[in-house]
Structure formats: structure tokens, C-alpha cells
Amino acid sequence: xxxxxxxxxxxxxxxKLRTFLTAxxxxxxxxxxxxxxxTGEGARRAILQQIxxxxxxxxxxxxxxxxxxxxxxxxxxxxxxIEYGLTFHDAxxxxxxxxxxxxxxxxxxVDKWIWFKSRRLEAKVRGVTPEYFERLSYRPxxxxxxxxxxxxxxxxxxxxxxxxxxxxxxxxxxxxxDLKVGSEYFRVxxxxxxxxxxxxxRAALGIDDRTLEVYVPFDTVxxxxxxxxxxxxSGSFESxxxxxxxxxxxxxxxxxxxxxxxxxxxxxxSFHKKxxxxxxxxxxxxxxxxxxxxxxxxxxxxxxGISLLVGGIGVLNIMLASITERTREIGIRRALGATGxxxxxxxxxxxxxxxxxGGLLGVALGVGxxxxxxxxxDWKAVITPWSLALSLGVSMLTGIAFGLYPARKAAAxxxxxxxxxx
Amino acid sequence: MPxxxxxxxxxxxxxxxxxxxxxxxDVNLTVEQGEYVAVVGPxxxxxxxxxxxxxxxxxxxxxxxxxxGKDTAxxxxxxxxxxxxxxxxxxxxxxxxxxxxxxxxxVELPLFYARRPRAERRRRALELIEAVGLSGRAGHRPAQLxxxxxxxxxxxxxxxxxxxxxxxxxPTGNLDSVTSREIMALIGRLHRDGxxxxxxxxxxxxxxxxxxxxxxxxxxxxxxxxxxxxVEAGA
Numbered sequence: 001x002x003x004x005x006x007x008x009x010x011x012x013x014x015x016k017l018r019t020f021l022t023a024x025x026x027x028x029x030x031x032x033x034x035x036x037x038x039t040g041e042g043a044r045r046a047i048l049q050q051i052x053x054x055x056x057x058x059x060x061x062x063x064x065x066x067x068x069x070x071x072x073x074x075x076x077x078x079x080x081x082i083e084y085g086l087t088f089h090d091a092x093x094x095x096x097x098x099x100x101x102x103x104x105x106x107x108x109x110v111d112k113w114i115w116f117k118s119r120r121l122e123a124k125v126r127g128v129t130p131e132y133f134e135r136l137s138y139r140p141x142x143x144x145x146x147x148x149x150x151x152x153x154x155x156x157x158x159x160x161x162x163x164x165x166x167x168x169x170x171x172x173x174x175x176x177x178d179l180k181v182g183s184e185y186f187r188v189x190x191x192x193x194x195x196x197x198x199x200x201x202r203a204a205l206g207i208d209d210r211t212l213e214v215y216v217p218f219d220t221v222x223x224x225x226x227x228x229x230x231x232x233x234s235g236s237f238e239s240x241x242x243x244x245x246x247x248x249x250x251x252x253x254x255x256x257x258x259x260x261x262x263x264x265x266x267x268x269x270s271f272h273k274k275x276x277x278x279x280x281x282x283x284x285x286x287x288x289x290x291x292x293x294x295x296x297x298x299x300x301x302x303x304x305g306i307s308l309l310v311g312g313i314g315v316l317n318i319m320l321a322s323i324t325e326r327t328r329e330i331g332i333r334r335a336l337g338a339t340g341x342x343x344x345x346x347x348x349x350x351x352x353x354x355x356x357x358g359g360l361l362g363v364a365l366g367v368g369x370x371x372x373x374x375x376x377x378d379w380k381a382v383i384t385p386w387s388l389a390l391s392l393g394v395s396m397l398t399g400i401a402f403g404l405y406p407a408r409k410a411a412a413x414x415x416x417x418x419x420x421x422x
Numbered sequence: 423m424p425x426x427x428x429x430x431x432x433x434x435x436x437x438x439x440x441x442x443x444x445x446x447x448d449v450n451l452t453v454e455q456g457e458y459v460a461v462v463g464p465x466x467x468x469x470x471x472x473x474x475x476x477x478x479x480x481x482x483x484x485x486x487x488x489x490x491g492k493d494t495a496x497x498x499x500x501x502x503x504x505x506x507x508x509x510x511x512x513x514x515x516x517x518x519x520x521x522x523x524x525x526x527x528x529v530e531l532p533l534f535y536a537r538r539p540r541a542e543r544r545r546r547a548l549e550l551i552e553a554v555g556l557s558g559r560a561g562h563r564p565a566q567l568x569x570x571x572x573x574x575x576x577x578x579x580x581x582x583x584x585x586x587x588x589x590x591x592x593p594t595g596n597l598d599s600v601t602s603r604e605i606m607a608l609i610g611r612l613h614r615d616g617x618x619x620x621x622x623x624x625x626x627x628x629x630x631x632x633x634x635x636x637x638x639x640x641x642x643x644x645x646x647x648x649x650x651x652x653v654e655a656g657a
Contacts, residue, residue: 003540014522332518335479336579337507337535339500416479419518 001349008350012357019354022318025311026358026398027365030391033304034366037387039373040296042380047289054282055136057254059261061086061247061268065240066276081228084276085242090268094249098263100256105129107246108221111229112182114214116168123164125181125214126245127221133159135250143175143190150189151219158186159215163194179214184224186216257283308394311358312402319351319406330410331418340411347410351403352396359395363388424491425452426587426618427476432485434471434641445471446641449485453587453620458613460621460632467638469622473591476620477510478502490586507535511580513609515592517572519564525551525575526560532582550578554608570601577608581617588612590621594628606631 012019054060063085091104110125132138133145141162150157158179165174177188194211228241251260261281268277323330330343338346370381434446445468453459463469474480475487478494487494489505497505511532512518519528529547538546551560554574564572573593580588590609594602606628613619623629637644 003534011522328518329520332520333531333535334503335477335506335512335518336532337503337583339503339535341500342503342535416474419479 004345004349005353007346008353011350012354018318019357022314023354023358023361025314026308026355026395027362029304029307029311030359030362030395031365031369032307033300034363034383034387034391035370035373035381036300036303038366038370038381038383040300041384041387042382044289044293045382046380048286051282051286051289053137054280054285055250056283056286057251057257058135058282059249059251059257059264060280060282061090061249061264062278062280063242063245064276064278066274081239081241083241084274086244086247086277087271088243090271091244091247093267093271094247094264097267098260100252100260101249101264102252103131103135103248103250105132105135105248105250106218106244107132107248108218108227108243109245110181110216110221110225111240112225115180116170116177119168121164121167121179123160123167123212123214125158125216125221127218128215129218132215132248135248138192140190141193143188145190145192146215146217150217154220154223155217156184156186156220156224157189157217159190159192160188161192161194161211161213163211164214165191181214181216182225186214254283257281304394308398312355312398315351315355315399316402316406319347319403320409323347323406323410326410327413327418327421330413331415331421334413334415335419343411344407347407348400348403351407352399355395355399355403356392359392362395363391366391424488425454426457426490427620428452428486428488429475429482430486430488432475432482432487434468434475434480435483444641446475446482449641449643451636451643451646453618455586456613456616456618457634458610458619458621458632459634459636460623460629461636461638462623462626462629463638463644465624468641469624469638470591472638473589473620473622476587477512477589478506503535507532508583509586511582511585511588513573513576513580513588513590513593515595517564517569517576517596519572519575519579521564524561524563525556525567528564528575529579529582532579536583546582547578550581551575553581554578568601569597570604573597573601573605574608577605577612581612586618588617588619590619592623593621594623594625602628 065082066084088106091106094101095104106129108127110127112125114121114123114125128146129151130146130148138145140159143159145159146157149155158181160174160179165177168177170177174188174191178185179188180186227243228239249260249264251257258281261279261284265279268279333343333346367383370383374381429449429451432446432449433444436443436445449472461469461472471480475482478489478497481487481494489509492505494502494505506512520531523531526544526547529550530543533543533546548560551557554577556571556574556578559567559571559575564575567575577593588609593609594605597605609619609621610631619632621628621632629635633647635645635647637646
């Protein structure tokens with residue numbers, strides 16, 4: 001067998017260009033399949049991870065600033081106050097009406113600049129309760145998350161993402177860092193890792209970029225900054241009043257998520273005249289994603305099949321030409337005692353060697369192409385071992401499928417006719 | 423011990439109906455172990471067809487052909503391949519070497535199909551190459567050799583599996599007279615060493631070197647100098 005492969009390699013080397021061109025069909029087929037599979041797999045994992053991070057038993061309600069024209073605006077001298085968003089009343093209603101809802105965690109954001117020394121940092125300050133971290137599976141890589149005591153004593157503590165430390169170009173002990181939010185100083189007590197996956201799908205899914213968040217105790221925020229937010233913007237002070245920016249509802253069971261989501265929609269729509277909120281159900285996102293994935297799982301093998309079919313036909317064509325060209329050699333081999341089976345094997349091994357080489361190069365090109373694609377875009381590609389094995393396996397199978405006919409044809413030649421062939 | 427080959431009423435007809443061409447008719451011939459037979463005849467007399475039948479590359483339309491007592495009609499394609507591989511060595515007019523293989527690899531081919539281990543193949547092939555006087559040429563391709571050297575390679579290859587029968591089809595047809603004499607001397611030496619040789623030629627000069635001569639004309643055996651001649655020649 002090894003000798004047959006060696007012989008096959010030699011025959012292929014005799015016509016380098018022809019071999020290369022023939023293998024090209026297989027190379028491109030395998031390469032495109034490889035890169036499709038790995039970018040697809042990367043995207044799938046990123047989305048599943050992001051959705052998983054939101055928690056499949058959670059329902060997230062975000063406050064929305066309603067469109068400008070429908071604003072209820074109260075003119076007070078030179079400034080505006082816009083009132084919108086979720087309220088404590090909403091939270092109570094949901095908690096009391098829906099038995100499947102275990103907890104409703106309030107979140108209040110502070111629209112203030114955040115400073116480290118004289119450097120202004122790009123971040124969003126969220127007042128959250130201690131349970132928030134656990135429900136969203138946020139685990140600190142350093143220090144701790146916020147505790148009930150932080151809220152009870154109105155402590156000015158905060159938990160940051162690792163990215164913030166980099167942005168601040170702070171090199172000391174993170175747990176000795178003080179950040180200035182508005183006019184108040186907050187001590188960092190814990191650092192969370194950056195969210196691992198970032199993809200263009202994040203925005204499409206309505207998931208916030210949580211790498212730019214700073215978490216402070218909910219009670220401290222309400223105490224220190226109140227509910228109103230004032231900001232100097234385009235020549236005038238703009239003031240907005242939002243009680244709660246987010247509600248995180250935790251449902252007791254996965255099977256109750258759907259009904260609870262409908263219940264929440266009903267409650268909110270009866271208390272809000274305008275649609276100034278949005279309900280995100282991670283479980284639904286997950287399911288719709290799974291459906292998309294299923295389409296992908298069907299389309300991909302078809303595309304792969306077609307490209308390998310095209311490559312395989314090229315191989316078939318060249319092998320048929322090759323046996324015609326080598327008819328006399330086949331005759332000589334038969335005269336010297338090669339059986340039909342010997343001839344079949346010789347050409348089959350040659351074809352499979354050709355397609356396997358194509359497969360190998362295709363995998364290499366696919367892996368390389370994926371890396372380039374990853375460099376150029378911010379897609380995350382994941383090359384799974386099974387996709388490597390599958391690509392090689394399929395290219396070998398292509399060799400067998402399209403090599404069998406020419407090999408059998410070569411074996412079926414009459415020895416004497418083959419020998420006389422000029 | 424059965425004869426190396428026996429033909430009983432062999433006919434060969436190409437095509438069918440009115441266009442049918444009868445190439446051999448009622449050929450009866452027996453070649454014993456150790457004989458050296460030249461089959462002579464003008465072109466079209468059927469001698470090539472006869473050789474192909476001898477070599478199991480072609481089958482008779484009717485009649486029986488036995489190799490070492492075995493009727494070839496009872497053998498399937500694989501068994502015929504084995505027979506060609508183990509019992510018959512071919513030398514062709516146009517050499518029929520595989521052009522992209524070296525001398526060594528060409529000589530190794532019959533050993534490969536006999537499933538001999540690699541090391542043994544190499545050793546045996548080198549031995550044969552030396553025996554036909556081509557030492558130092560083992561790594562050359564056929565295109566780098568002279569006609570005589572190519573035919574020597576073909577002879578070495580034919581002898582690889584120590585066949586019972588050496589079939590030579592116009593072995594000197596493409597060679598000049600000096601080289602022809604050398605090749606014929608080599609074949610003569612093989613015969614003296616015990617090989618059974620059947621040689622096909624249209625050249626009376628070459629045929630004269632064989633102790634027994636069978637003349638074909640229009641597909642029939644015209645004359646056969648007979649085995650006695652062989653015995654006389656051997657004596």
C-alpha cells in the first residue's frame with residue numbers, strides 16, 4: 001500500500017501543473033467549507049455565549065427614551081425635564097402579579113462623567129443590587145462584587161471591568177483605585193473580566209456592550225445622585241427623570257419564561273402610555289438563533305457537496321484522460337502479470353492521493369483564510385477538530401467516488417489491445 | 423512431466439459473418455521443456471497472434487491451449503494474470519518498458535506483482551541487471567538507453583520470476599545487426615542454461631540460430647523441423 005502511494009505521488013509529480021490544477025477544485029472546495037464552518041461556528045459560539053450570559057431564566061426590561069415628538073416636556077425656565085422609563089411601581093406590580101417571577105432587580109444608571117485623575121473614561125455607571133452579579137453570572141477576577149452591606153451603609157464602592165483599568169492606564173493595585181463619578185469618589189472593590197466575545201451580532205441582538213460598565217450600589221446611587229439627571233448639553237441644561245433604567249426579572253423555571261414575558265408585556269402596557277421600554281427575553285433569542293443555525297446546518301453541507309462535486313468531476317475528467325494516455329503502460333503491466341485488481345488499486349490510490357493532497361492544501365488554505373478573515377473583521381472563528389477530520393475524510397471519499405470508475409475502466413481493458421495501443 | 427505448452431486444433435478468427443478473418447486454422451504444436459523453437463513466416467502468417475496465445479494475452483476461438491498441462495480455457499482473468507506473471511517471460515520487438523520507471527524498477531515490476539518483499543525484489547533485480555550486462559545502468563530511464571540496452575532490460579525483466587517459458591516477439595526487429603547478434607547470443611546463452619525459448623521472427627538468419635523451426639503460412643503450420651532436431655542440436 002505504501003508503495004502504491006509512493007508510486008502514485010511519483011506519477012502525480014510527473015505532471016505537476018496538471019495535478020495542481022486538478023487538485024485546485026478540491027482545494028477551493030475544502031477551503032471554502034473550512035472557513036465557512038469555522039466562522040459559522042465562531043459566530044454561533046459567540047451568540048450562544050452572549051445569550052447564555054444574559055441567563056436563560058432571566059427577562060430583561062430596558063428603559064427607552066421615547067421619540068422626541070411624543071415627549072411630555074415641562075418647560076421650567078431654560079431647562080427641560082423629560083420623564084420616561086421604568087418605575088418602582090412597575091417592579092412591584094410585576095413582582096406581585098406574576099407568581100413565576102422570583103425576583104425583580106432594579107437598576108438605575110447615572111449619566112455622569114467618570115474620571116480617573118484628569119482622564120475622562122468612557123463608561124456607564126449602573127446602580128445595581130448585590131443579586132445582580134449572581135443572576136448574570138458575573139464573577140470577579142479580583143476582589144469581590146457588591147454586598148448588601150455596601151448598599152445598607154451607602155458605601156461608595158464600585159466594581160469595574162478590566163477594560164476600564166486599561167483605558168485608565170492605571171498600573172497600581174486596582175483595589176486601591178478611586179474613581180470620580182460626578183463629584184463623588186468611589187473605591188474599586190472588585191474587577192470583572194471583559195466579556196469574552198464581541199461580535200457585530202451584539203447590536204443586532206440588543207445586548208449592551210457590558211465591557212464599558214461600572215457597577216455601584218443601588219442605594220448609594222439613589223442617595224447621592226437622586227433620580228434626576230442633569231446634563232449640560234448643546235447650550236442648555238437638559239434634565240431627565242428616570243426612576244429605573246432596567247429591571248432584571250428572574251423566573252423560577254425555564255418553562256415559565258414565555259408566559260411570564262407575556263404577563264410582563266401586559267402589565268407594562270397598561271401602565272405606560274408610550275412605549276418607553278423594551279423587553280428582552282434571552283431564551284427567545286436563543287431559540288430563534290437555534291432556528292437560524294438549523295438553516296445553516298442544512299445549507300452548508302449542500303454548498304460543500306456542490307463544490308466537491310465540481311472538484312470531483314474535474315478529477316474524474318483528468319483520470320479518464322490519464323488512463324487513455326497510459327493505456328500502453330497498463331498493457332505492459334497486465335502482460336507482466338498485474339491482475340485487474342492490481343490495476344484498479346493503482347489508479348484508485350492515485351486518485352485518492354490526489355484528492356487527499358487537495359484536501360490537505362484546502363484545509364491549510366481554509367485555516368489560513370480564516371485567520372486572515374479574523375484579522376480583517378472582528379469575527380471570531382473557531383476551528384473544530386471535527387471540521388478538520390471531516391474535510392479530509394470528505395476529500396478522500398471524493399477520490400474514491402470519482403476514482404472508482406476510471407480505475408475500473410483501466411482494469412477492464414483487454415491486455416492485448418492495451419499493449420498494441422499507440 | 424507435461425509439455426511446457428501444447429496446442430490442439432487451435433483456430434483464431436477475428437470478427438464474425440462474411441467479414442470474419444481466419445488468422446489461425448488447426449494449429450497443433452507441442453513444445454517440451456528446454457526446447458528452443460523459432461516460429462517463422464511472412465507477415466500476416468499469424469505468428470504474432472500465435473505468440474499472443476502462447477502468452478495468454480489472447481485466447482483461441484476454438485481448440486485447446488495447455489500450459490504445463492493446464493487448459494487455459496478453464497482459467498479466469500486473475501489466474502491468467504498469475505500464469506503470465508510466474509510462468510511466462512515476454513520480450514517484445516518494441517521493448518515495452520515503462521518509460522517513467524528506471525531500469526531497476528522495470529525489472530522489479532514482475533516481482534512486485536508476484537508480491538515479493540521489497541528487499542528481495544531489489545536484490546533479485548540487481549542480480550538480473552548484472553547478468554544481462556547492464557550494471558551501472560540500473561538508475562537510468564529507458565529514454566537514456568540505447569536500443570540494445572533497452573532490450574537487455576526487457577530480457578532481465580522477462581526472467582525475473584524464473585519463468586518456464588521465454589517468449590520473444592521479433593526481439594531484434596528494432597536493432598542494428600551488431601546489437602542483434604549480441605541479443606541473440608544472450609538468448610542462446612539463456613537456452614543453454616536451461617530456459618525454454620519460443621522466438622518469433624521473419625528473419626531466416628535469426629531463425630537459423632534455433633535448433634527447431636516451425637514455419638507458418640496463412641495461419642497453418644507449413645513445416646516443423648521437429649523435436650528430433652532439438653535433440654540433435656542439444657547433443
